[in-house]
Amino acid sequence: MLWNALLLALREIRRNVLRSILTILGVVIGVAAVIIMVTLGGGATRSVSSQIESMGSNLLMIRMGQSMGPGSGIGVPPFKIEDAIALQRDIPSIRVLAPSASQTATAIAGNNSWATSVTGTDNRYLDVRNWPLERGRPFTEGELRAGQALCLIGATVSKELFGEQDPIGESLRIKTISCKIIGLLAAKGQSSMGRDQDDLILMPLRAFQRRIAGNQDVTLIQVSIRDGESTERARADIERLLRERRKIDATEQDNFGVNDMKELTKMLTGTTQVLTTLLSAVAAVSLLVGGIGIMNIMLVSVTERTREIGIRLAIGALEREVLMQFLVEAVVLSSLGGILGILLALGASLALADLLKVPFIFNGGIVLTAFLFSAAVGIIFGYFPARRAARLDPIEALRRE
Secondary structure, three states, X not given: OHXXXXXXXXXXXXXXXXXXXXXXXXXXXXXXXXXXXXXXXXXXXXXXXHHHHHOOOOEEEEEEOOOOOOOOOOXXXXXXXXXXXHHHHHOOOXXXXXXXXXXXXXXXXXXXXXXXXXXXXXXXXXXXXXXOEEEEOOOOHHHHHHOOOEEEEOHHHHHHHHOOOOOOOOEEEEOOEEEEEEEEEOOOOEOOOOOEOOOEEEEEHHHHHHHHHOOOOEOEEEEEEOOOOOHHHHXXXXXXXXXXXXXXXXXXXXXXXXXXXXXXXXXXXXXXXXHHHXXXXXXXXXXXXXXHHHHHHHHHHHHHOHHHHXXXXXXXXXXXXXXXXXXXXXXXXXXXHHHHHHHHHHHHHHHHHHHHOOOOOOOHHHHHHHHHHHHHHHHHHHHHHHHHHHOOOHHHHHHOO
């Protein structure tokens, strides 16, 4: 009986191809939208996590001021290099730390110029940030102590100033000093905040302080915690030590912030997942609209085929057989819409993932769920028209023209 009902359903769909396509369009759009939202949301979440992890493992960022936004350190006493030395000496859970200071400046090489971020630091910056060199070498201890005008540049700076030319051994000018390039950093791409991580120049901290900043300030200390150590405990130890060194009373609020990158990862991925869920819920409304379209067209079909239904009932067809016929037809329509929606979603997700620069992550669970939901839409919205057809009075049905 089910097989015959399926064949009859396919025959009716072929008989009204255009109407069937328009009927399932809402289901196609709904299924596709849900899958696309979840797939891109999963890719965005993975991208955020991998970008933050690329900054370094067990990483804590000690900043001036409480917030992470622009201007958060205005009016706040800066750190000193002695603070970094004390942290490394007195907190055993710290594996390595890197003090640094940054400033935006224009770098000039030949006829090319580029506004970028210049950071004074040492080789520990590369260790903390898990940032290898693509070519060249790091600073030597003698160069760091002497504060020589040497620099490591990011891929973006290299491209803007030197194009395809190898920058190693070349010089660039920052303000009034000439800086020799000894290394090219491996490309990292954009951060989770949308900032180009490769748009920077690194130079020895002493050279930066003397010749760029004109002071001995340290504006950021990046800390890598030893594997197996608690970042929460290390954070508490850092806060306690810095409060002592910065002479902050028990009643006063910290004038610095210690940010755990794991917490930032959880916050950003959580936000991404919430947005994905909300957008998917909105997209799922299209499935309900598609279900209403199926119910509407099935009611029209029952009206058009009233005489056919009457004949079937008159020659002995059971009500449940008529019910099954129309219910199967509704489920076939919605399932066909689900299949077309899945194909459309996978193609669109691949294209959009490449456009948005996020990884394409196939989620078999959401694909199966969307298909089952589309089939359920057919059952739910097809049941009323099917029941109406099954309960027709054969005599009244045969009288209709």
